[in-house]
Amino acid sequence: DVCRRFRIPIYFRKGRAVLTSGLVRACLNVLRCVAEGFPQGRFAALLDTDYFRAGGPGLARTLREVGFVAESARPLAECVAATRATDDPAARASGRATLAARGEECARVMAVLRPLEGRRTVAAHVRTFRRALGALGLRPVLQDDRALTAARRDVRARVRFEETLTALAALTQSMGRGPVTLDDFVRLLVAALEPQEIEDPLEPAGSVRALSVRDARGLDFDVVYLLGLDAGTFPAPRRESPLLPDGLKRAMNPLAAGLLRRKLGARAAGLPLAGCLRTAREASLEDPFLFFLALSMPERALVLSCPAKDERGNPTVASPFVDEVAACLEGGLVPQVLSSTALVPEAASCCEPAELLARAALDRWAPARTRSPDRSPGRPPDRLPDRLAAALRSALPDGVARMAAIDARAAIEARRSRYFLTPRAEGARKDALADTYVGRLAGELGFLEAHVAAMRWSPTRLERLAACGFKFFAAYVLGLHEEPPPELDVVPIELGKIFHRVLEEFLRAHPRLPADRDAARALGRAFLAQTRTIGAAAIPAKDRAFFDLTWLRLEAGLDELIVREHEAQEKRDREGLTVERRLEQPIEFALPDPAGGPPLTLFGLPDRIEVERRGPVAERLRVLDYKVTRDARRYAAALDPERELGRTAFQLPVYLLATLGRGTAGVSTDTELEGGFLVLLARRAQQRLIEPLPRALLEGVVTERIHALRAHARAGRFDVDPDPCDPWCPYRTVCRYQPPPLEDED
Known part of the structure; x- marks a missing residue:
């Protein structure tokens, strides 16, 4: 600028x-x-x-x-x-x-x-x-x-x-x-x-050259501005490579030098090949040398610059190089702190209409400037007269419209900021600040109401609406869906498809495992050896090496699942129970509205529904969902009514409500209801997360919450208020969500 x-x-x-x-x-x-x-x-x-x-x-x-x-x-x-x-x-x-x-x-x-x-x-x-x-x-x-x-x-x-x-x-x-x-x-x-x-054909003399220190080696300048002098940027931290640690580099250097000499022959004479693989410590020695080079370039002046805050708004620490320079100077360095608005010139220094408009906007919407610092205590500050805005309105051909547009945009952004900074606990105050610019639709909503009324709801749609109304609006009202390109490796969603398909086929083929645990595990290995094509057919074609790696993970996951299933089978045998499994069976049912409104159509594809019976009586009804990950912590929250269950997590409640609504032989009010996750790649203690889900909770709080979400959608309440915000959300650049600042830790 x-x-x-x-x-x-x-x-x-x-x-x-x-x-x-x-x-x-x-x-x-x-x-x-x-x-x-x-x-x-x-x-x-x-x-x-x-x-x-x-x-x-x-x-x-x-x-x-x-x-x-x-x-x-x-x-x-x-x-x-x-x-x-x-x-x-x-x-x-x-x-x-x-x-x-x-x-x-x-x-x-x-x-x-x-x-x-x-x-x-x-x-x-x-x-x-x-x-x-x-x-x-x-x-x-x-x-x-x-x-x-x-x-x-x-x-x-x-x-x-x-x-x-x-x-x-x-x-x-x-x-x-x-x-x-x-x-x-x-x-x-x-x-x-x-x-x-x-090279640019124009002569660069008398210009500003923006160069890295490496590119500027051997050049001299009148004045040098050295930017980015904060700890973590210059010098930058050097860490060991996880694939090639420093110890391995030291051991490989003599071998690499010999290989290069044989490869280069006579051309290798005099070349320093002994340390071709640099360790992290050796790489860190380069920054002090580059800083010394930068100090030797200016002929008249050197300006050392470091940011006060990083891109996240956190305060930074000055580079140790700055401290070393200060220690060499009598009296040290005198810092000069520049305001973030320093690039907006004062009115007397403006050279074009755009700069005058920027100055006027800053004067009108910056914190109030006082006429005199010695005003009486308790008296509000007085604003200086806004002469610049009045002059621009009369001097510019479109001055009135442009100043009005600046004021309107500033008012919108100020209201949005207040909305985002208002805690979610202050519901009434936050709701009063909601408007079109934070996802609250207004005007004629007949088409939207008809669209939402005809919509079939899956647990994923409910969870997306509960977590972020704007994400739901973009995906299911506007129809803006991501189309990720095919990849050579197996991406997480494809990994889940493979695991689900193979586990379904295994449980269908072997509803009851052998009594001996080792025999059951051997059965799983033999099954995988025969059914590799089942997993490959579940996803697009992949590179063989990546698919082989995925198959190794599947072998480990299936082996752990067989151990868990064998333990559950032994427990049922001791208690005299039998189990009926429903694997990957689609469901669809109408959920009545307790308030008397129209029913809501729910659908989904549960991974596994189990009915444990003692004779004809169903003693336990359980819904299980497979998760292919190593981290089971967030799924524990999805089973807790005090945290996410029934608030932003609806998968297990919806499947249980659907099973109860369709009617299952032997299920009564005395049947225990359970829901859980099988986290296949987690540690053994966290692999099987199962909790009781009371019928009163499902038919009361959860059902009311589901119908309330649909009512919000019909009313156009797609607020930009994520809970929590997904940093990788594909709509992140559109919603312009402003997360509230974190409080400083003590």
Whole structure:
């Protein structure tokens, strides 16, 4: 802002890195896409970029629609064929031709890239690469003064890129280097491009240069501003790598040095190869050296700057480097604290209308400034006359409208801030501050009421509405759903699908375990060895190594489950009970409104419902849900009525209410009701969390809460008041939630 205001040119780095050019990144993506086995992300980026005539956004979307992950995981042709073989006649009739055409076009692009695979000399790689770029239709960018800055930069980057390819081909040929794989060629090309920069054609003299200390080595300046001098930033903490600890690095250094000398031959003479793997302590020694370099750069003045607070608003501690400089100066350093509003100039220093408007807004909405500091005690401060706003209204053509817009926006933000800062316990006060800008809809809501009235409610929808009304509104009223791209590894939701499917099949195949525990565990291992395809079919195709890792976790989870099930089976046998299981059976029922309103339709798919009987009498009705995680703490809260049960956790209560509402033979008012979670990867003491859920609680407090949530939705009460706020929420950038500040700890 300062450079823009005073028309001072600013330049970053010594120049712009070649690797930051969009054209160079697109070209390198071609090589990496082939070398990595055509992963969905890279192949979609290749099809979507404007640097190649081949492809288009429709083709990139096709990859997501057919569930393509990577050619090495499941070929594209198979993904297209599987999607075209859908059981939906309407989808088959309407999309067959389009899907076939797009699939063939993707296959043609893939066929153009396949010749890049293989082992050949660097010069041969360069020739093949250039042919592939030509076949893809690399768009030429004309070197024209009238072109955009980015286009001119791409021209210079392409020239440098072509020169690097030519030099690599000639150099490796003269050195007699043999054939290399495509992976090695990519690494060699990136290593050659990484240090290269594109100098700006304008002369940077008399400008501000924004550089890292490394980039500024060897340069001198009149004045140097050294930013970020807070502990944790400069110097930055260096921690040992969890995959390659320092002790292992020390042991590997002699072996690595010998390997490099054999690889480099005569070219290794004089190179310091003994410590090529740096430990955390050795890496931490670099920051004092860089600080010394920064101190040697200015010729007239050096300004040391550190932030008073970090990005979260927490106070920071000055870097120890600042303390060392202060200790070397007689009288130390005199700190100068700048206000957060220092970048808004005073009215007399403003140079353009935008700055005057910013000054007027700050004066009108900043805390009141007093006319005189010696006012009488108890007297409220007097504001200075607001002459600037009046002058702007009359001087600017749209001054009245712009000042009114500033005031309206400031009033909205002030009200929002008061709403977010009001504790949830002060319900009436918080409710009075709720308006449209925090999710409270107003006006004609007939369509919304009809939409909510016709809605079928699952536990997930209830929990989302209870935790954050805006998240529910965005997902189920506006229909803004995330579409995560396919991944090579098994993501958590897919991990849950695999576990649920395999456990369901195991319990169906073996409703009763052998009497001997070891025999039961052996039965589980034999079952997994025969049913690997069941788990693989539950999710899109994955990389084999990632799926093997998931299968190992499944083996451990199933083994622990068998141990728990065997203990429960022995206990039932001692008590003379039998068990009836309902596995993955969908439910749907109407929940009556105790207040006499219309019923609410609930549906879901419980993992497991158990009815323990003594003869024809059902003594215990239990709902169990599988969770594939190591942390069981949050599920304990979902079983506590004083914490989350019936407030933001509805899964188990809804399934129990549905089972009671559908009617189960032998179930009466004397039947004990239980709900719980089987946390498969947690420690043994936390794996089986089961608590009694009284019927009075379910049919009273929980039922009333469910109907109250629906009433809030029909009334348009989608307040931005998350409980708690999910930092990874996909709607986080839209709701603009402001968490209240945390109190300082004693």
